[in-house]
Amino acid sequence: MDINYDLIKKIKGNLNQTEHETKSAYATKSDEGLRRSLDPKAATEYRPHFSVDADRILHSLAYTRYIDKTQVFYLISNDHITHRVLHVQLVSKIGRTIGRFLGLNMDLIEAIALGHDIGHTPFGHDGEHFLSDLCEGHGIGHFLHNVQSVQFLDRVERKGKGWNLCLQTLDGILCHDGEVHNISLEPDRGKTFAALDDEMVQKKNNSGVQLTPMTFEGCVARMADTISYVGRDIEDAIRLGVITRDDLPEESTDVLGTTNGTIVYTLVSDVIANSYGKAHVSFSPEVSDALKKLKGFNLKNIYLNDAIKTQTGRIKELFGYLFEKFLADLEKGNQDSVIFTGFLRDMSDDYVNTYKNEEIVRDFIAGMTDQYFIRQCPEDMRPIFEDAGT
Numbered sequence: 001m002d003i004n005y006d007l008i009k010k011i012k013g014n015l016n017q018t019e020h021e022t023k024s025a026y027a028t029k030s031d032e033g034l035r036r037s038l039d040p041k042a043a044t045e046y047r048p049h050f051s052v053d054a055d056r057i058l059h060s061l062a063y064t065r066y067i068d069k070t071q072v073f074y075l076i077s078n079d080h081i082t083h084r085v086l087h088v089q090l091v092s093k094i095g096r097t098i099g100r101f102l103g104l105n106m107d108l109i110e111a112i113a114l115g116h117d118i119g120h121t122p123f124g125h126d127g128e129h130f131l132s133d134l135c136e137g138h139g140i141g142h143f144l145h146n147v148q149s150v151q152f153l154d155r156v157e158r159k160g161k162g163w164n165l166c167l168q169t170l171d172g173i174l175c176h177d178g179e180v181h182n183i184s185l186e187p188d189r190g191k192t193f194a195a196l197d198d199e200m201v202q203k204k205n206n207s208g209v210q211l212t213p214m215t216f217e218g219c220v221a222r223m224a225d226t227i228s229y230v231g232r233d234i235e236d237a238i239r240l241g242v243i244t245r246d247d248l249p250e251e252s253t254d255v256l257g258t259t260n261g262t263i264v265y266t267l268v269s270d271v272i273a274n275s276y277g278k279a280h281v282s283f284s285p286e287v288s289d290a291l292k293k294l295k296g297f298n299l300k301n302i303y304l305n306d307a308i309k310t311q312t313g314r315i316k317e318l319f320g321y322l323f324e325k326f327l328a329d330l331e332k333g334n335q336d337s338v339i340f341t342g343f344l345r346d347m348s349d350d351y352v353n354t355y356k357n358e359e360i361v362r363d364f365i366a367g368m369t370d371q372y373f374i375r376q377c378p379e380d381m382r383p384i385f386e387d388a389g390t
Contacts, residue, residue, distance in 0.1 A: 008046040015048070024103030026187075026216045026279060033166040036154075036193055049166050050107035056163040057115040062152045066117070068369035070124035072233050072303065073240060075311055075370075077385050081236050087228060088114050094268060095217075095224035098281075101272045104217050111165070112172030112221040119148025121366050122373040123315050125303070130319040131365060132207075138327075138358040141204030148366050149173045150200060156363055160351030167193055172218030174199060175211040176225055181292050184282035185219040188212040219281040220271075227267045230294055231260030237302045249297050255290035267291065311383045318377050323361055330357040338376065339364050 016031045023029065033049025045052065057063055069084035092113035096106045121127035121143075132143035150170050154162045171191055191214040202209045213219050237243045245258055256263045270287040283291065302308070329337035343364045344352065355363070365373070374382050 003044075005044050005046070012046045012048075019105075022103070023105065024216070024277075026102075027104045028108055028168055028215045028217055030105060030107065033168060034193075035164050035166055037164055039164060048107055050105060050111050050169060053111035053163075053165045053169045054107060054114055056165065057111060057118070057153065060118070060153065060157050060163065062118045062157060062367060063114065065367065065369050068371050069117075069120055069122065070127070070370055071229070071236075072124060073236060073308060074123045074126075074315075075383050075385050076240065078240065080239060082232055084117055084120060087232070088117055090228040090232065091116065091221065091224045094228050094264065095221045097268055098220050098224060098271055098275075099217060102216075102220070102275055102281075104220060108168060108172070108215065108217040109221050109224075111169045112176070112218055113224065115149060115153055115165075115169065115173045116176040116221065116225065117145060117149065118152050118173075119145040119150070119366060121145065122368045122370045126309075126312055126315060127319065130316045131323075131362065134319060134323045135358070135362055138323075140356065140358045140362065142207040143362060143366070144203055144207055145366075146174050146176055147200050147203050148363075150196070151363065152367065155351065156367075159346050160348030167191065167196060168215050168218070171196055171214045172221050174203075175213040175218055176222045177211065179226075180210065181226075181288075181295060182222075183285065183288040184280050185212065185222060186280035187216050187219055188214055190214070216281065223271055223281055223283075226291070226295070227264055227271075230291065230298060231256075231263035233298055233302055234263075235260045237298075240308075242305055242307055243301050247297075247301065249293055252290045252294035252297065255286060256294065263294075310386075314381070314383045318373070318381060318383075319365070321381065322365060322373070322376055326361045326364060327357055330360060343367075 016029070019027075019029050019031075028050075030048035030050060033053075035049075039045060039052075047055070066085035066088060067083065071082045071084050071087050073081050092110050095109040095113050098104075099106045099109045121131050128143060128145050135141060135143040150173055153165055153173070154170060157163055174196065199209075199211055203211070213222060234243070234248065238245055248258060256266050267283070267287065270284050271281060274282045274284050326337065326339045328334075329339055334340070339361070344360070352360075368376070
């Protein structure tokens, strides 16, 4: 079939010109996307850079595994509890709503949002902490899901070739840090791939290092991450009987509302009103304070609540068991192990020769879904799913 790519390129050029004429001065333009290497399909590729990135993330194996990745509550038999796949879609939707009103690049926001949690372990932040302890103990630094997200997309996917995503996309993913509270964010512009690699090393060596996205879109995605989970986690906790709506702090609900819908609407509206035409993304002081207090409530009453931690000790034990098992399999060259048959088979020589055995085990375990993780464990050690109704 003969496709008139010259015509499509002309249309693309017109679209790029329209972007420069109509988007905010603070927006990242589609023709500003930077990749590590020239795309082999560049001659016929007509999609904008960041639209390509979003498509590649959607088609990645790691994105497929979102479907069985814990958001907050794990080992719960309830089909209405949020999983990681829904969370990233909510971040994308909220971020693009904000981006539309601020005149930003919504393809870039979508790509960052869809990819930002690709590196999350099975069993959510608990799994992240357990794997981090193991990584530190084996001398390969802290494990952080945002660093691992870049690791997967840039260096593990496609059998070690990576997806050759744009710098702006990878930077937004690395710097999303949705758990950190910021009243305002201003982009740290002018980064390079060398700076990205350096920031990944910094985070592995010191998890407390604060990173700021290089684009306005990255700042919006980071705010959208917080907006998407704070109320949604409350609704899940209420559904499971962990808290009641009456437990919510009045100093927060008086400003933000008492339901996820009103909380999201208030936060999104506040960000738009306080960021439009400005060089930074910001909440108002009153809303920021109410949000910070609500996040503190969630931390104490949901995320650290012993009522949802009944099997945490067992999960920690299993992380240690699998890490040591797979490390031993690599050291012994046990080709029958699933780390060879399910992960390393056909992996590029560059990946195999670049990473230590401990780092390969880290990548393998981090990529597992909850169910796959459980299936790798001896039956008599496996945790039990609890029926939490509908």
